[in-house]
Each structure stands twice: as C-alpha cells, then as structure tokens.
Amino acid sequence: MGFIKPSNVVGTMELLPNEQILFDNVKDIIEDTFKKRGFLPIDTPVFEKNEILLAKGGGETTKQIFKIDSESKDISLRFDLTVPLARYVAQYFSDLNFPFRRYHIGKVYRGERNQKGRYKEFYQCDIDVIGNGKLDIKNDAELPYIIYEIFSKIINEKFAINFSNLKIINGLFENLGVDNKTDMLRIIDKIEKIGFEKVVEELKNTGLDGNNLEKITEFIKISGSNEEIIEKLNSLGIKNELFDKGVEELKEVYNCMKLFGIPEDCIKINLTITRGLDYYTGTVYETFLENYRQLGSVCSGGRYDDLASNYTSQILPGVGISIGLTRLFYQLLDKNLFKEIKTNSIDALIIPMENCYDYAIKLLNKFENSGKIIQIYFEDAKMKKKISYADKLNIPYIIIVGEDEKANNTYTVKDLKTGEQSTVDFEGLIKLI
C-alpha cells in the first residue's frame, strides 16, 4: 500500500508544541486582559447561514468565503467575528445587558491567495462595547488602553496606537463641497507609502484646485505633538458641525486615553487614517510598531453607528478593536520581537529504575497540589535516551528513583543545566524545583 503524504492545507498555520505553547501564552495574555476589564465571552459556530454572511452584499471579503457543500448548501465559514456579533446581538437582544461588552477569540476564514504571512485560517481577538441607542464616547478611550496593556505585555518594541475621528475628514469634505470624496480618501490613505508630495500631486490630478486643494493640503500636512494637532485643527477655520463634533470627540478620547494610563508616546493622533469608511463613523484606530511600520497596522478598529441594522430596527452603536493574532504571531516570531514568555512547560521528569514504578507514581501523587508540572518517563530505554528526552523538552530537572531511594524514602535530583546532583527527601525536592 502506498503512503499518503501527510500535509496540512496550504495557507494554514501549524506549530510545533514549543511554539504552540508560546502562541497559547500570548492568546491567554490577550484573553486575561479582556476579562480583567469585565468583557464577557461569546463563542459562535465557525459557519453561518449565507444570508447572514452575505447580508452586507458584494465586497472583497465576501468573494473570499468558503462555502460548505452541505445538503442545504446555504452555509459558509465566517470571514470575521463582526458579522456573527451583529447576528448574535440581534438574536439574543432581550437577554443581553447593554452596554454589552463582549470579547471573542476565534478562528475566521478567507480564501486568501497563497502568500507569505497571509492565512486562510486565522485567529481574531475582538473586543466590542455595544450600546442600546447610544454609547458614551469614553468607551472609545478604554479599548485602546486594553490594547496598550496587551502589547506592553507581549513585546519590548516601541509601538503607538494611532487614532483619528472620521467625522473630521468627512466634515472637511462636506464643508468644501467635494463630491468624489472616496477617490480623495483613497489617495490620502497612501500617504504612508508614497509620501506627502506625491499625494498632493495625485489630488491635483483629480481636478482638485484653488481653495479646496489648499485646505486639504493644509489638513494632511498637519503634524506635531498631539496637543499641537488638536490646536491646528481648531485653527483650520472649517465651519462645519460634523467637523467640530469630530474634533471635540477626538479631544475627549485623547484626554481620556491619558487618564486611563496610556503614556503620551504610545498615542499618536493620525488624521490620515481613512480605514473602513463604509463602516466606521467616528473614532478609528490603527496600531504600529515604530521600528517595523512595514508590517502595517497590527491592531485596528473603530466606532460604528449601528451594528445590526440588517436584523433589527434597534439602533446599536458600538466601538471595537481587533487583533489578527495568527498574522501578528507570525510577524513577531519572524522578527524575534516577543518578550521572554515562559515556554517550557514541564518542571521535572521522574525517571524510575526497574521495579520502582510504584514509588515513582507515589512521588508524582505528592506533587498533586504543588502547582508543578511533573511527568514520569515510563518507557524502557537507556538512561542516555531518557535524559535526552528531558533535554529536548527543555525540562530543567530529572528525578531518579531506584531501589536505594525507595529504601531510604529519598529522591536523586539532577539539574540538567549545571549537572549538579543531590539526594534529598520530598521537602528538599520541593525547595529545589
């Protein structure tokens, strides 16, 4: 019989146990930080009815969905956690308490082309706060704090949470009476890549001129400290309600972010963020590693006016942030940017000599409530092989139990790093390990 070549589907991440432990630890840090702030977990099926997934119509993302060839032929794998959230909140509306603060860590699916760092299956870690009818702007400042806390725990690199408020740029365009807004925003969005000069040139090419060109140029040129940027927005001389509202919200979110404890150098007002214009309506976030801007935003989100308009007439405004964990993990591992997070999971390996299994198991039992992770090596093998097993799994100590130890109620423990070896009682063992 021929063998089948064992391989996972291309474009999926699969890790060896040691890397998996690191991944799980990072995931746990994210989850624990969400929990600590009183966010509640939800877990929805990985597939949804097509009428739910395709409710927003066309779009790039919906072209990438994996349809399931089931009897009913009307379900597909979810491509994000936002559509399931909207469906969930509408479905269980009367059972939920608003503001509803939920987190969701789960896998999502997109038919991405095979490409380094792009995944067909990847973890998203989402938090959202959803209001019933209205939602206070201060929520827009707490979410970035949570993101700040998470990134502080997992990397040593400098990072900054960039944010803006889409009311500002929308108000500006409204005030100027510009009609091909979408084109303009697409150009402005490229400023990071092509630079200020090229953006102005491209804006000119769209036919923009006179006062409008001047104002927009002035707007995208705004720079300086966060305080200075707010100052300059105020003195731009735009008379527009939406614009004013945006600046006011931006200012409140900024002040509140500092109150929550995000250091000034991790906050960056960035007026050229134009993400999710069809969806976000106020605050928008992107997060960059200062020395690795080419990685793009590692955590993004924003404020939306109405989460579940496809399902209900209830107005459900919300704000959310999402970490694409699989891609982030790949990037941080690739660039070696993780803080040192504990990756060895076994504290000691008990190696019983012949006829001493009972004594070994009794020792294991003694560790029951010690908080230590202990394993017995049961297999029949040469001592060298047993020690090499411990070595490969980064187990720091081996505990050898033979006839002598059994007779004297002791244990011989060896530190595999230093090679030091001593024979001790259980008290001594607990102290050592």
Add this chain to the structure above:
Amino acid sequence: MGFIKPSNVVGTMELLPNEQILFDNVKDIIEDTFKKRGFLPIDTPVFEKNEILLAKGGGETTKQIFKIDSESKDISLRFDLTVPLARYVAQYFSDLNFPFRRYHIGKVYRGERNQKGRYKEFYQCDIDVIGNGKLDIKNDAELPYIIYEIFSKIINEKFAINFSNLKIINGLFENLGVDNKTDMLRIIDKIEKIGFEKVVEELKNTGLDGNNLEKITEFIKISGSNEEIIEKLNSLGIKNELFDKGVEELKEVYNCMKLFGIPEDCIKINLTITRGLDYYTGTVYETFLENYRQLGSVCSGGRYDDLASNYTSQILPGVGISIGLTRLFYQLLDKNLFKEIKTNSIDALIIPMENCYDYAIKLLNKFENSGKIIQIYFEDAKMKKKISYADKLNIPYIIIVGEDEKANNTYTVKDLKTGEQSTVDFEGLIKLI
C-alpha cells in the same frame, strides 16, 4: 428594507454570556488538568485535505463530513481530532519527542441529523500518548487518572471509569474458533440495553451452541468486584496467548490506576465494552455517571497499535481518551449536575456621577494589579438603571463616586445583596471587595 431573521445554524450550540463563562471554566479545568500532567498543546486547522480525512475509507463518520466548496474542492471540515493527530505526528515526526504526549481541544464537525443533544459542531478534548515503536502499558493507567481528576472537579455525581482490554474478548473468540466475531460483539455490546438473558438468546440465534455458547455465556456473566473479575478470568480455562496477554495487561492497568490514586469505587472492569474494534487493540475505556447511565459514555478512548499507518512505516502505538465537551456540557447543564463553579465575572461596577469620570478612571487604574475585575459604567442613565445593570450581570458591589467622594478621596461602596452601604478609602475598598 426587510430585516433578515438572525439565527445560528440548527444543530450548533450557542450560549448566553453567563453560560458561556461556565462553559469556558469547565474547558479551562480540562485544559489545566491536561497541562499539569505535562501534555503539550497542538492546534491544527479545522479543515484537512480530503485524501487525509477519507484515508481510512468509507465508514459512518466519513459520510457525515462537511465538504468545502473551494476552488480546489478537495478539503473538508475534520470530524474528529484523531485523524489530524495522525497526520500531524507523521508530518512532524522528526521534530517530535516520543513518547509524545499531546492534548488538543478544538471544534469538530459532523453532519448529524437535527436531534436534541446532537451537534453539527462540537468541542472535543483529547489527550493521547504516542510511542515510537512501543509504549509502556502504565500510560494506559495515567490517562484514566486524569479523567478522574477532571470529573471530580466539575461534577458532584458518582461516576465510574469502565475499562476492559480487547485482547481478552478477541483471544476468547480466537480460542473458540468463532468466525462471525463481529456479529457476536455487536450483540454483546447491547447487554446494557437489553440485558443478559436477551443477549444469550440472540447469541443462540446466530447458531452458537455447545461449548462455545457456554464459554461465551460464562464470560459475559462474569461479575463481582474488580479483583473477583480478574480471578474469574483466570479460572475460565481459556488457553490462548492473546487472552492471557489481555488479562495480564488488564491487571497491570487496574493496579496502576489505583497507584495513581483513582478510588476503587470509580474503577469498574467491564468486559462487555466492545467499542472501536476496528481501531482499538488493547485497553478500552468508557465513563458513566452511575445515576445517569442513559446518558451513555461521557468520556471514551483506548489503546491502538499504530496511529499513522496511512502515512508512514514507523510503528506508532498510542493510547488516548476524548471528552465530547459540547454534548457533555449540554447534558450536565440540562440535569443540573455541575459543581458550583464561579460564574459571575465582574467583581464591582464603578458608577461615576457627573464630572467625576476622571476620579472614576483613576480608581479603576488603582485596581490594575489587584486581581479584581472592575468595570466603569460610563453611560448617561438613571441610577436605578445602572444598579439594575449590575444586578443582571450578578455584580456584587457598586462603587459610587461623586463630588463629595472626589473632594475627600473616598468611595461609597454598596453591597447589592445586603443593601449595606459605606464610604471608605481605597484600603477599605480593597478589603470589602
């Protein structure tokens, strides 16, 4: 515009946040118990290539798979975690250390008919120990201990880990020269449902008679304490190598289970377990709640000779146990069998009065490393509504901060159960909550 009815796919479990917290806590208990014994995590994609999933050919399970209608049309959702394990171990063979002890908690998919307690998507929690070439029998005793530990932590109900060794019944049939073994075993498997007398009748109907009928009847009639069962097996007078090996293994596993610390009354040798005959070759397990036997086995597994024979000529014997968590959770919740596991997740809700948000946020910051879960209620609402929000989320304390508290650097804390209210400083607050 008409609304779309928000609903999840039929046959999937979806929980409200409070139940979800309970579910997650149970899942964490399982994962922590696996980890404590030095099992390593793996996480594989939910879809596999069809050639992998269908490698074993036909069978009931493979008829139920969800195919994905992708460009390449050759992937499907996994129906268990064993096929991915076999593929993973073969694929990364040279990077793994044997015995490879892995756990895997993940969702699997089966096109089950819509039926109460049957799920199209459900969590499995699997542990397996895989040897390279050989694997010591004592591993077969450690896995049930882990299961014992888990069930002791999550339920108050009496449960027993039933086990047998398939070499015994296979050896018996080999010795008797019975050729329609599969039919016989299918009949014996029904003993729980139809009783001893009916099983004997059905065995007779297959044409079984004379010495063979007598021996098999004698075999399935074996009862008593675990010690007595082993005694009776020895005195059955079967001269067969496989049978003897099975009895010897059964005895060693039994003794070793007790050494690991499983109480005698949670262990039950059950010779009529005939599960997975095409797959298991030695020890087999089923776990029953003594007062709810109608629920069937809540945790099953066994010993296999060769995990990855479809992919490699390496002989990889292993032993594994699996908990079908979604179904188990549904059953335990339905029958109200859970031990009391913490389900309220927020320790206190800070309610700021007007113009006191800064003071409220500073208070929240003080709790940063307290281990407490604290939330601020930011929304503009009547006090009654705010308290009702805390009530519905089972939050035990509210902390009111207004102008007076801000001026005196104090906090007014109210116990929502007793109605008691006091104004204290931060030290006092930490003591109370």
